[in-house]
Amino acid sequence: MLFFRSSVSCLAFLSSLAACSPTTGTRLLADRSSLTRFSQLGVAVTKNEDFSIRIAREQEPNPGALIVGISGAAGGLVGALVGTAIAAGIDSAAGQNADSRVAEPFSRDLASYDPVGVLSEGLVTELATEKVFPAVTGLPSDSIPAAHRAGIDGMLTVNIKQWGLRLCAPSANNTKVQAGLLVQSRIVVVATQDILWEREELYMDGECHDLQQLSTQKRSVRTLLSNAIGNLAGKLVNEIRFP
Amino acid sequence: MYLVAMAVATSGCAFIDGQVDLVYRPAAEKKSSLSTIKPLAIRVSVHDQRETVDKALVGNRKNGFGAVIASMKTDQNLALVLRQALIGELENNGHTAVQDRETSFDAMLDVSLKKYWAESTVRFFDVQVLGTLSADIRILDLLDQQITMRGITGTHVESRQLAVDEAFQDVLNGALAEFVRNFARDPIIIKALRGLNSIGVNP
Numbered sequence: 001m002l003f004f005r006s007s008v009s010c011l012a013f014l015s016s017l018a019a020c021s022p023t024t025g026t027r028l029l030a031d032r033s034s035l036t037r038f039s040q041l042g043v044a045v046t047k048n049e050d051f052s053i054r055i056a057r058e059q060e061p062n063p064g065a066l067i068v069g070i071s072g073a074a075g076g077l078v079g080a081l082v083g084t085a086i087a088a089g090i091d092s093a094a095g096q097n098a099d100s101r102v103a104e105p106f107s108r109d110l111a112s113y114d115p116v117g118v119l120s121e122g123l124v125t126e127l128a129t130e131k132v133f134p135a136v137t138g139l140p141s142d143s144i145p146a147a148h149r150a151g152i153d154g155m156l157t158v159n160i161k162q163w164g165l166r167l168c169a170p171s172a173n174n175t176k177v178q179a180g181l182l183v184q185s186r187i188v189v190v191a192t193q194d195i196l197w198e199r200e201e202l203y204m205d206g207e208c209h210d211l212q213q214l215s216t217q218k219r220s221v222r223t224l225l226s227n228a229i230g231n232l233a234g235k236l237v238n239e240i241r242f243p
Numbered sequence: 244m245y246l247v248a249m250a251v252a253t254s255g256c257a258f259i260d261g262q263v264d265l266v267y268r269p270a271a272e273k274k275s276s277l278s279t280i281k282p283l284a285i286r287v288s289v290h291d292q293r294e295t296v297d298k299a300l301v302g303n304r305k306n307g308f309g310a311v312i313a314s315m316k317t318d319q320n321l322a323l324v325l326r327q328a329l330i331g332e333l334e335n336n337g338h339t340a341v342q343d344r345e346t347s348f349d350a351m352l353d354v355s356l357k358k359y360w361a362e363s364t365v366r367f368f369d370v371q372v373l374g375t376l377s378a379d380i381r382i383l384d385l386l387d388q389q390i391t392m393r394g395i396t397g398t399h400v401e402s403r404q405l406a407v408d409e410a411f412q413d414v415l416n417g418a419l420a421e422f423v424r425n426f427a428r429d430p431i432i433i434k435a436l437r438g439l440n441s442i443g444v445n446p
Binding site for chain 1: 275377400433
């Protein structure tokens, strides 16, 4: 009996280890008719972060983290777990610092660049052109009560979690980058605040460019980002038309 | 004793190379923006241009210190897997895929597979497994003139407590599905194919 109970416990534990949760893709599915039923759709775009470059964070871990990790592992099983966690933390922080240094000159030039405005305008234009909804309005915030007061019945909220330049194909010596945005999109029923559809995606756009060359032509980074955001708007509208 | 057995069971497999099975299954009732274009006869050609020397290699399982402890491999021809996925999506949306030897078609998709890769990263509370598929797609007309070229990337991320072989297989198949989804909803690709349609070269 004891063996049976222990076996069941072991199986349950192993099952919990194998459990997964997808963090990208269409998380909440809906059919086209339920998404496009609104008479007036409000579009609200927000962002979490400023411009960033992600190169070091997507390359190999740094040696300092490895040493700390191995030192921790020398302390036995608990040491190995703690060491691994600390190594992962150090690696992430070191990568972030290195990326911030590379991004600094670009960030200064992009201080006045507004990806929220560009995406919002792109979405409103694309939705109106494709005639997905009878009326589409750009909103200054994702406040549902404000949308309700404005007579809007459905809301598309897009949160730009990250935006900037990302490694094209992560490897040790490659520094070619392309525009990349991590976005979370939702369609919400204003009256009930129910989320009808939700999708999170890492959107990579355009050709790969040498970072050194981009640093001497900073205006081209704006063009690169604006093109990417414009294409993302078209892609998101196609996602809504064909969920 | 059970703890020891469990440790052996969970850690032992981590060092053995894994085998994955890659497949794309289009849902018949799910249409994409490709369905808004008048039916075209399209030739699909895929070239495997990944930088990996071992073409069977599709991923690495890493430990918490970033060291590779096992590889993920497949017996399949990835160019063929991607070609079948793209053909499946085109046919699901009313288009016809023509054979390589056919000389009569409306458009040709010339696809260069650049990356198809999965990797695990040990984080504080979980293991993140990321799958990526990147390819350049050139659209050519019957006269071999390039209409457009787009780099398309599909990524799929899962958060797991343990990165077993199944996790790598799932994120690789997820990345393939996202790639096809992005291709079929990309505004520039749709516009290019629609433009071909308006020329009236459809047989």
